[in-house]
Structure formats: structure tokens, C-alpha cells
Amino acid sequence: MKLAIVTAYPPSKVTLNEYAYHLVKSFRQSEKVTELVLLTDHTPEGKDINFTENGCKITVKECWKFNSYANIINVTRAINKTKPDAVLFNLQFMKFGDKKVAAALGLTLPLICKIKQIPTIVLLHNILEQVDLESAGFTSNKIAQKVYNFIGTSLTKLILKADLVAVTMDKYVTTLQEKYKVDNVKMIPHGTFEIPEKPSHQLPKGPLKVMTFGKFGTYKKVESMIEAVEKVRKSSGLDLEIVIAGTDNPNVPGYLESVKERYKYVSQITFTGYVEENQVETLFNESAVVVFPYTSTTGSSGVLHQAGSYGKAVVMPNLGDLATLIEDEGYRGEFFEPESTSSLADAIEAIVTNNTYRVQLGDANYKAATAFPMERITNMYLEEFEMISAKQNNFSKATVI
Incomplete structure (x- = not known):
């Protein structure tokens, strides 16, 4: 499988870049993945892909910028050029920008992939229904909160057009299913990045x-x-x-x-x-x-x-x-x-x-x-991609018949 991941990536300062690093580190060691295509934000320094473990080929395409209105065009071009077998989006609502239009345009990309019939999974790290907008620093204005909630609902509907939306908590699944009446939401745990064989409880001398x-x-x-x-x-x-x-x-x-x-x-x-x-x-x-x-x-x-x-x-x-x-x-x-x-x-x-x-x-x-090392988590995603591909193939055969 040639797997593309749309994400911020170290040394990026955009949110979720660290999580992407560990996803990539685990995906590249799977026998099911032949190549990873990282569709990332632009950074002055080169991307951190110098892993010590053996793994598949990694191709980096820096194709989007935080708060750019052109992200939807540039990421789509990169997808067209690299021709991945599947696409994973590592997302939260402010991933592509903290300006409303730029953020919204970026979040239409899973729908574009779905239209192109590329197996598409969105890993959605948070849902607006569970965010306290005032405490989280978005806005304290009650009218503005209603606007944010309306926009968030509209964007969630767009994101749910993906083949699968993966969330990291069971209550998110329940919330999305009940509010949006969908059946393409699944809980896949966050996972743990590095797991030493045995943690040391010894502390250094001093304070x-x-x-x-x-x-x-x-x-x-x-x-x-x-x-x-x-x-x-x-x-x-x-x-x-x-x-x-x-x-x-x-x-x-x-x-x-x-x-x-x-x-x-x-x-x-x-x-x-x-x-x-x-x-x-x-x-x-x-x-x-x-x-x-x-x-x-x-x-x-x-x-x-x-x-x-x-x-x-x-x-x-x-x-x-x-x-x-x-x-x-x-x-x-x-x-x-x-x-x-x-x-x-x-x-x-x-x-x-x-x-x-x-x-x-x-x-x-x-x-x-x-209980949830990253290897187990990435295997869950690969299994989901295989089921989506099989479903698409069966649908294509039925259509031809």
C-alpha cells in the first residue's frame, strides 16, 4: 500500500506534528506499507525522517501552509501527482489555520479524496461538541460561540463524508452518531509513542x-x-x-x-x-x-x-x-x-x-x-483501509455487472 498522510510534521510548530512523527515511525515498519507519502506543511528546516529502524520509502511533499487559502488546491495537486492508494488525515479543527475560511477550506480535503474514490480515513483528535470554547481560548462572546458551533457543525458534516472518521474516545463516537446520524465513526485509541521495556523510577540527585x-x-x-x-x-x-x-x-x-x-x-x-x-x-x-x-x-x-x-x-x-x-x-x-x-x-x-x-x-x-502501543494503532488503520478498499472493489464489480 502506498499511503499518504496529510499532516503537520516536525520541525513544524503546527499542532499534532509530534503525533504524526510517531504515526510515521510505526507505519513505515509495517510490511503492508510499501511507501509513505507525507503531505506536510512548509518548514524552513528539512523534515525529521532520519529513523534508525529499517522501514519503507518515505516521500515528503511540502504542499500547504498555515492559514493559506490555496491549501485545497495545492494538497489536491500533490495527491494527483503522487497517486496514493489511501489517504489518512491527521486533523483537528484548526489544523490548516486559525482563520475561519482557511481552516474550513482545508477541511474539505477529505471530501475531495472521497470523490476521487481514494480510500480516506480522518483521524479527528477533537470534536467541537466536547470543547468549552471560552476555556479553550476561542471566544467568550455567547453570540460568537453560537457562530462557532454552527460553523463547527457544518465542518463536521464535511469531515464525515470521509470513508471513516476515527476518534480517540468512545464518547466521541456516541456524540457524532447521535447528532449526525452516521455509521462511519469508530474509536481507535490514541496510542502510546515510545514504550521502554521497563520504566525507571530512579530520579536524578538534586531537586x-x-x-x-x-x-x-x-x-x-x-x-x-x-x-x-x-x-x-x-x-x-x-x-x-x-x-x-x-x-x-x-x-x-x-x-x-x-x-x-x-x-x-x-x-x-x-x-x-x-x-x-x-x-x-x-x-x-x-x-x-x-x-x-x-x-x-x-x-x-x-x-x-x-x-x-x-x-x-x-x-x-x-x-x-x-x-x-x-x-x-x-x-x-x-x-x-x-x-x-x-x-x-x-x-x-x-x-x-x-x-x-x-x-x-x-x-x-x-x-x-x-495496552496500546503505536504498532497496534497503525495496524488498526491499515485493517480499516483494507476493508474500505474491498468494499469499493465489490461496489465497482457490482456496478459493472
Whole structure:
């Protein structure tokens, strides 16, 4: 199978590029895939395709730009030129831009592939029906929220024209089936990127690192975490380092710089900036606990799956999709109330003051992560593509007869 993947890809800063890296890493090792065609966004640096493992040929076509109105034309041309046997879209609603028209035009591409009779699967990481638009940083205006919901419903109908829409949580399947009356939605788990043979619970000498990882400024804000760690330092006397790993959310440029300035009086805060793929393992392994300082959620959490794969204890808000993941996939953690710094401090303190408990949580999360390695996830997609192709072939034969 010659498989095309429409996605952002490292070193891109566009959302979901890290997930695409691990999809590609796994797909290229499948005997069913003869060539991967990456239909990616333009980046100044070359794409990161230098894998150490053997695998199939990879062809990179940089054919779209964030917020470009020409993406629909340029991606279609790339598909026409490369002639893939199947196309996988790695999507969320703001994938092709944060301007309404550019984003909408990009999301028509699965329908175009369907019209061309190319087996098409959309991996949709979030659905608008489960997003708190105000907390997620879209808009607080009630009229604007109604407009966003109308646009989101219209775009979802377009996306559902694909042969299959894969979502990462069971409740997304139920929501889409009930609202849109469709039967082409299926839950395929997020999957876990890297799974060490055995996680190490040994921590480096020095301060215990309390880490958070992501793109910050909208519903992911670090002020409460900084203040919570300050409380734990005072109450426990422990030597704690705050590690804020990642960058600004594109919708909130300058956010982390403003946090640096505001909390410059706080000792032992590290802002790592963008974390290269080869630095992720060290970042997690050195951390005593991974914190999710979220006020809302917009889909399954890649960071939670990463934390699980490295056997890390986690602190999570008791809300939305994170709470659902705990229930569905077996992850464990300390919960806190999203708007309460004291609650967050209590959750962090429960872990950093009890090493046995920290290790127990880490072991439980590693067990949950190992249930869905990326190899298993990519095999699910390949099986779905085979069923779509067989269905199309049977339909063609019936039409000829």
C-alpha cells in the first residue's frame, strides 16, 4: 500500500506534528506499507525522517501552509501527482489555520479524496461538541460561540463524508452518531509513542522536578502550578524545581515570557522552550511528577500517554476528557479542582512526599500505556483501509455487472 498522510510534521510548530512523527515511525515498519507519502506543511528546516529502524520509502511533499487559502488546491495537486492508494488525515479543527475560511477550506480535503474514490480515513483528535470554547481560548462572546458551533457543525458534516472518521474516545463516537446520524465513526485509541521495556523510577540527585509539557496560554496555564509548588515547598520543606516544557499556544504569543517576568522572584523555575523529539525521554525520566494545569480539555491527551509510557505519576484536573481517559484506559493520578491552587498543591504534595505512592501511580500508568502501543494503532488503520478498499472493489464489480 502506498499511503499518504496529510499532516503537520516536525520541525513544524503546527499542532499534532509530534503525533504524526510517531504515526510515521510505526507505519513505515509495517510490511503492508510499501511507501509513505507525507503531505506536510512548509518548514524552513528539512523534515525529521532520519529513523534508525529499517522501514519503507518515505516521500515528503511540502504542499500547504498555515492559514493559506490555496491549501485545497495545492494538497489536491500533490495527491494527483503522487497517486496514493489511501489517504489518512491527521486533523483537528484548526489544523490548516486559525482563520475561519482557511481552516474550513482545508477541511474539505477529505471530501475531495472521497470523490476521487481514494480510500480516506480522518483521524479527528477533537470534536467541537466536547470543547468549552471560552476555556479553550476561542471566544467568550455567547453570540460568537453560537457562530462557532454552527460553523463547527457544518465542518463536521464535511469531515464525515470521509470513508471513516476515527476518534480517540468512545464518547466521541456516541456524540457524532447521535447528532449526525452516521455509521462511519469508530474509536481507535490514541496510542502510546515510545514504550521502554521497563520504566525507571530512579530520579536524578538534586531537586525533585515538577514538570508540565505542552503549548500554553489558553486552557493550559502555568500560574496555578507555580503558585501550588510554592505552597508545597513551604508546607513540606522539599527541594522542588518547576519545569515548564514547551511553547506558547499560537493564539497567545508572548504568554510564557509574561509568566517569566511575573514570577521572576520564584526560585528554581526552568522554561525549556520547544522540546526536540530526542530530548523528550530525558525530560520525562528526570521528572518526579507530571502536572496538567488545565482549565478545560479538547481531546485525548498525548502528554498523558507519554507520561504513562515513562512510568510517571500524574496530577490532573477532575474534568472532561482526562477524567474519561482515566476511566476508559486505566490511567491513575491525583485529581485536583481546576480553579483551586490549594487543591492542586494538595495533589502535588500527595505524590512528592510519598515515594511509594509515586511509584505505584507510575506503574499503573505504564501498564495502561502498554495496552496500546503505536504498532497496534497503525495496524488498526491499515485493517480499516483494507476493508474500505474491498468494499469499493465489490461496489465497482457490482456496478459493472
